[in-house]
Amino acid sequence: MPQVEKDKRPDPDILLSQIEADERKQKRGKLKIFFGSSAGVGKTYAMLQEAHRRQREGADVLVGIVETHGRQETLQLLEGLPILPRRSLSHRNVTMSEFDIDEVLKIRPDILLLDELAHSNAPGSRHPKRWQDVEELIQAGIDVYTTLNVQHLESLNDVISSITGISVRETVPDRLFDEADNIVLVDTPPDELLARLRDGKVYIAPGANERSVQNFFRKTNLQSLRELALRRTADYVDIDSDEQRRREGLRTPNAVGEKIMVCVGSDAFAAKLVRTGRRLATGLKSPWLVTYVETPVAEAQDLRSRQHIQHVLHNAETNGAEVVTLTGTRVGDELINYARNNGITKIVIGKSGKPYWASIFKKNLAEFIVTESGDIDVYIVTTPAALSVAFNRRRVMPMSRHEGMRYGYAAILVSAITFGAYQTEFFFTNMDTIMLYLIGVMVTAAGLGRGPSLLYSVLCVSAFNFFFTEPRFTFNVYDSSYWLTFTVMFLTSVTISSLATKLRDQLMLARRREHETQIFYNLTRELTATRTREEMSETVIRRISQTIGGDICIWYPGKKGMLELVYGSETGDFFKEEVVADWCYKNGQPAGLGTNTMPSACLYYLPVTGTNMTLGVVGIRPKNDIFLHGQALIMETFVSLLGSALERSETAEAAEQAGLLAEKERVRNILLSSVSHDLRSPLAAITGAADTLLQEPHDTNSETAQRLLRSIRHEAARLTKVVxxxxxxxxxxxxxxxxxxxxxxxxxxxxxxxxxxxxxxxxxxxxxxxxxxxxxxxxxxxxxxxxxxxxxxxxxxxxxxxxxxxxxxxxxxxxxxxxxxxxxxxxxxxxxxxxxxxxxxxxxxxxxxxxxxxxxxxxxxxxxxxxxxxxxxxxxxxxxxxxxxxxxxxxxxxx
Amino acid sequence: MTLQRQVLIVEDEPDIAQFISAALENNGYVSRIVGTGVDCLRICSGKLPDIVILDLGLPDMDGQEIIRAIRAWSKVPIIVLSARDQEEQKVLALERGADDYLTKPFGMKEFLARVRVVLRHVNRRETLQEAAYCSRDLIVDLARRKVSVGGNETRLTPTEYNLLAVLVAKAGQIVTHAELLREVWGRGSEEHSHYLRIYIQRLRQKLGDDPLYPRHIFTEPGIGYRISAEDET
Structure with missing residues (x-):
């Protein structure tokens, strides 16, 4: 029996994480989502009814945003509920009224009603999306009731756009849905819904295309949407019951150790891959991760693709994926190695819509993965051709001046070799000249990169043809066997160039890694040598500006817990962004540029976190307002090093203080006992002697009196010394x-x-x-x-x-x-x-x-x-x- | 009956003022007690007492300020009493013109001796300069600039003699380092106290004074030097 008991005992780790999650939830507000298959099913109505019920029970309910769309039933239901005034926001001379999150945080109602979870906030709001407002409110301990249509769920976005033909831009991460404390499904059969539509009881945005509305509200569409909504709700219930089972020590039926890896590139297709991965992961109830391989080539990519991939990775992270950035030249190998080493069971990868002939010369990535994956399942998602175009866009980027110079150097080298060989032709055979050219290709590939070395190959074959084969100074050849020579020469040249560039890329990558390691090592070493917060901050600022550049500022809490700008490079005008820094400090989350919180800020703010509190905020405006993914990582590492250094110094200080206090305490105790003894005994002697002299008036010259007086004098001298x-x-x-x-x-x-x-x-x-x-x-x-x-x-x-x-x-x-x-x-x-x-x-x-x-x-x-x-x-x-x-x-x- | 000396005691602690007063009265002085600096200055601006015993820590004024105020118009001897045993305070008070200094707590014998020395010094000042200083076996003939120890004349360099003369002029009283340096080496040399120690050492040697057991020149650490008071004749 005990054996069985033991087996049934819940895993302590799971239990612990459960407790932690519960605790977090207790402090957090609760999220209740009124979930429906489409507009018009009555979500808002249900939410308001529920609000009234809770108000009757005595809860403090506040209406944040409720869209009545002028419908009588809904308006009537709003009566009796306090409504939060909206905040006016002016943006580019247009005044908009928006939800006022600060006011709610001030009022702190028990329950806040916030319609339309997928809503996008007006520009200039704190968060771009309403669901982010909701997250902050929950974090602040306020219960939120909200409404959501199934088509706005991130993971179902593709499916629904393919069913209805309408793509939805406003999406909500599934994480929010799955972690909601309550999902209330508001269901109306399609026929009834269509009837309500005919009665004008369903809100259609003014100016909406009549036809597309007609298309959307077709019975088949509505049925599909309803099915999806029901299924999604069932999934939610399932996840919830799984958690319950895990808590009770029962095994979850589907926990089969699946782990999904989604491989994305910087193309427009990445987002779809992420959504596919997420659906798969949810279905299998398995953890999933998104990998992106950063190659040296990627470094040269334009800002748009960098921003794009960052956005995709960030989005994946908010949807619960673990994001992994790998570095290497051979994307396929990196991915397979990572998958093998990390127990991946399923790989999701995209297949580009390139024409078939393109893959004859070069195996595409998906094929490579399929061949190399072994026992790992591979899911291949096809890229629509339209998206491929966007992917190729960067190739027509104009050359930078620097780049142009390198091509110039390649041309100069060909000329130099040609000139040299031509001058000394008397001593050399054509074979030697070819060899000379081939040495040149090595130099070009290693020193100047792929493009210039290809140019070199073309040029050198042409030059050879022009100057060294009969007839001279034409591109014609008498001896047709030279054509073979040209071909071999060209192919050899291209192969050498390809190999050498690859080597060069690897070298550069290794150097960059080495460089990064060196940077971290240096910083760590420097930080260990510093004592004060000032020194540490200066060290980190210096290192960041050396490595990443841009404007940097550091904020620390001053007296009264208000954040104060302590360091800032001269060029920055940082005071304006105090609100952003402050939000970052209070919430312990990154904010500003490139994040979901106040993205219109000029700087990216990172909290400096210690073990259990935020110690300050570091802000940075990177050059060109964009980080490479690697740079963001360096930045994060720097800031976390700063955090631990600060904490270490604080701990050391605290320990020192404690030591000092203990020593003081000890000295004080000894002092008290010692002083009380050393002061009291002479005082007692003096008092006694004086009393004796007063009680029995002696002749001051009598022997007794003299003795007493001497003793008073002596004891007083002792006291003096002690004092x-x-x-x-x-x-x-x-x-x-x-x-x-x-x-x-x-x-x-x-x-x-x-x-x-x-x-x-x-x-x-x-x-x-x-x-x-x-x-x-x-x-x-x-x-x-x-x-x-x-x-x-x-x-x-x-x-x-x-x-x-x-x-x-x-x-x-x-x-x-x-x-x-x-x-x-x-x-x-x-x-x-x-x-x-x-x-x-x-x-x-x-x-x-x-x-x-x-x-x-x-x-x-x-x-x-x-x-x-x-x-x-x-x-x-x-x-x-x-x-x-x-x-x-x-x-x-x-x- | 000789004229009784008037002593003004400026002290805000009644107990201390009482016992000083009692000791002085027992030794034939007449005393008056005031508790504030203002009262002290009021009295001194009228009929001057023969000597002022001044506590530095008064409720209304800093004692150092009182010394300066009195010294603005009068040379009445001042003996400072204070619980402050900081050397800077002693030196400051002496530099401002106090004649002597005692740190609380002090012995009554010591106190009375200081009062006597200060008053005698004033007497001598009043009855014009005496021609010679005489203490134990040391005789300084101020008129002829001659010094003899145990009857044998000692040859001193001018600097040594000047140093001795400054000390003798205030025999029995502390002369601060700064004052000695100023008087002997001139203004601006107050910082060079090690000159002083070296010359005092030579002087002691010539006067046959063992620094371990001084009989003539006494060191007041951190403050200055004092030559023994003249023999009472």
């Missing part, structure tokens, strides 16, 4: 200790120190000695005098009266050494280092001496002099404290 030591250590610790270094005469310092504690030393025998010819030594005389005073006081308080204390100054290795030794009881063994710690007072019975700060102060002062202080036991068994100051003092300021 001044505390002040001194605070001063040193507060970083205000600045050395004032000058040449001092050591005996003078010792003499003045002894003089300062004459009172303390009166019960001890003090012996001051110094080397006869001791020189002046660089030091802060005042502080060293303080050290000696502390050592003397330390000696008096740890030795019995009458003890001999000797101060001796001499030189060691050109440095000054001052020792303070006594013949008292000495330092307890093993305590020689401990006593220099703050608040270290070793146990001496019931009388603590000082707050244990004197030696810590000495230590701090001597270390500031780059010197050394230590304690040892001397020959008499007493203590000996030694200060060593290097004579060549280069003394830094204490921070």
């Amino acid at each position: 001044s030591n505390l002040l001194e250590i605070t001063r040193i610790e507060g970083g205000r200790l600045k050395l004032n270094v000058h040449p001092y005469f050591p005996p003078e310092i010792i003499g003045s120190a002894a003089e300062s504690c004459r009172e303390t030393l009166k019960n001890h025998k003090l012996l001051l000695k110094s080397l006869q010819d001791i020189p002046f030594v660089n030091m802060d005389g005042l502080l060293i005098s303080q050290v000696i005073q502390n050592l003397l006081e330390n000696a008096t308080s740890h030795t019995p009266p009458g003890t001999e204390i000797t101060v001796f100054a001499d030189m060691y290795n050109n440095g000054l050494r001052i020792s303070v030794s006594d013949n008292g009881p000495g330092i307890p063994p093993g305590q020689e280092r401990e006593i220099f710690k703050k608040f270290a007072t070793f146990d001496q019975g019931d009388r603590p001496k000082g707050a244990g700060l004197g030696l810590a102060i000495c230590q701090a002062i001597v270390s500031a002099h780059m010197g050394r202080i230590y304690a040892e036991t001397n020959r008499t068994g007493g203590a000996r404290f030694v200060i060593e100051l290097p004579s060549e003092l280069t003394i830094p300021e204490l921070s």
Whole structure:
């Protein structure tokens, strides 16, 4: 039995991701979609009825956008529901009213009604599409009710346009539909719908083509659409129940480990491939990915195709695909390798509508994949001829000047070789000349690329013909065997050129990879060396501008959590786009140029994310306002490196702070206990003595009175010392200790120190000695005098009266050494280092001496002099404290 | 009966003012206590006391400002009392014209001795310059610029003599580094305190004064030097 139980137990990983998803959902608002097969089925009506029901239950319902299209029933239903005023937007002198998302986020209703999920917003709105507004609202925790027609679903777009003959531009990603919390299917049989159409109860956009309307609302169309809607709803229910089953530890019936890979190129066909892949993946309930192979040739592509492929990949990502960009020269190999290594079971690939003869010379990609795929299933989708044209467009791009130069060089090289060979023809056979030309083709192919080397091939054959074959200076030949020579020469030349270019491309690619790796490596290394946010930001900005170029800015949250522009290259006018940066920061999503959020912005904004929060925003305006896909990746990597570096520095800072706090806490605790003891005992003695004197008025000259007064005086002196030591250590610790270094005469310092504690030393025998010819030594005389005073006081308080204390100054290795030794009881063994710690007072019975700060102060002062202080036991068994100051003092300021 | 000396105590802590007052009265002075800088200046602008004991931390004014204000018109001796044990404060007060300085807490004996020295110095100033300074075995004949130790004449260079003369002129009182440098080496040399230490060292050598156990010239670390007060005769 336990065995069975174990098997049934849900996979902890699945459970965990479930919990996470649930948590995310709890914070998120709920999305309810009223789904129908076509206009006029009554989705808006159903939504409003539901809204009324919820309002009666006490929910706070707000109507964002509801299109009544002037229909009475719907208008009536709107009564009693609060309606959000629309925002006026002016764009190119046209004023439009649009949905006001900011107002909703301010009002925060429980439920918001937002008709027509597929609607495209007016230009200048935050998001281009309404479904993106909906996503943000849900993210913000607001429940949204919306309506959707089946033809607007991204994955069904192709199918429906082929059924109805009308292509729909406004689409909604299927992801949104599948992740909706509730789908309400609003279904009306086609006959009824047609009846309503005749009654004018179905909204037809004014100015719509009568015929196309007629075409669309045909019974067969409506039936197909209805079928699709029902099926799609069934799919949704299926996915939902799968999730439920997974949660309960049951295996899903269709989980057979399928993985689909869609291979796209930068042609117009890519979008269709993505849609096909998605449908397939949904049907199989399998994960899917979209691969794009970036080739060196792709680098030279025009902006339009780059933008296009970016758009397609982005679209695939929003539809739940994993997007993979591969780099390589041989597209087919790259794809097959990737598929093999990543457990792909199905490949979706397009077949271009090229004429048959084109594939005789060169196998097309689809054929190559089919041959190489082995046990991977391959689905081939045919490209309509019309789309192929768009694909070829880039080939008629005008040559850049640079490109033209390269062709020029190829021509020059042919001329040079021809000239050289012609001049020296006496020594060479024609065979040698051909060889010379072939060397040239290698040079051209390796140095100048495919086009110029082809030109070279043509030119060199022509030149050979013109200059070296009889009759000279014509393109005619007497010896017809030369035709074979020409053909072989041309083919060899083309083959060499093709091979060499391929090599060159591979080399360039390898170099670029190497370059990228180097860039990341450099950045990582530089970031490790930096400490502050300023340094890190500057490093990243420098690297980005070196690698990608363009204008860059960085925003960080300032005080009060408002985003502040911290860095920006001089040319940018970044302040205008604060809203975009702010949105990016708050939502942790890229925004601005090339994204779905405020795409009209000039810059692309990327959030700098840490493990669980956004740390800032990096904005960039790339050159020509477009990224290569690879560049976007570099950019993302840079920003994520910045993120982790920032986080690392913050963590380090926090740890340091915590350490400091702990140390402070420790010192404070010791200080409290130490001070309370050291201050209280003399205070108690003073209070006691004073009380005694007050209670029994003595003659101040009597022996008792004198004894009491002396004790008051003594205890007060002790208190004074404790307090001044505390002040001194605070001063040193507060970083205000600045050395004032000058040449001092050591005996003078010792003499003045002894003089300062004459009172303390009166019960001890003090012996001051110094080397006869001791020189002046660089030091802060005042502080060293303080050290000696502390050592003397330390000696008096740890030795019995009458003890001999000797101060001796001499030189060691050109440095000054001052020792303070006594013949008292000495330092307890093993305590020689401990006593220099703050608040270290070793146990001496019931009388603590000082707050244990004197030696810590000495230590701090001597270390500031780059010197050394230590304690040892001397020959008499007493203590000996030694200060060593290097004579060549280069003394830094204490921070 | 000699004329009793008038002492003005400027101190805002009643307890401290009380015990200073008591100590002074016991030693034959007449004292008056004020708690604010304004009162102090008001009294000083009338009949001047013989000596002012001034606390630097007053509620209404900074003591340093009071010293400057008084010094604007009067040379009345000022002894500064303060809890501030920062050397800069001591030096500043002395530079502004205070005659001596004591850091709280201080011993009463010490305090009374300082008061006596300051007043004696003023006496001497009043009864014109004495011709010679005499302390233990050191005699400085100011008129003839001769110095002798234990009866033997000591030859000093002009700089050494000048240095000694400045100290002797304020015997028993601290002379700040800056003042010594200014008086001996001239204005602008206040920064070169190591000259001073080197010359003091030579002077000590010639006077037979061991820096470890000074009898004549005492070092006040970070502030200046003091030559022992004259023997009381």
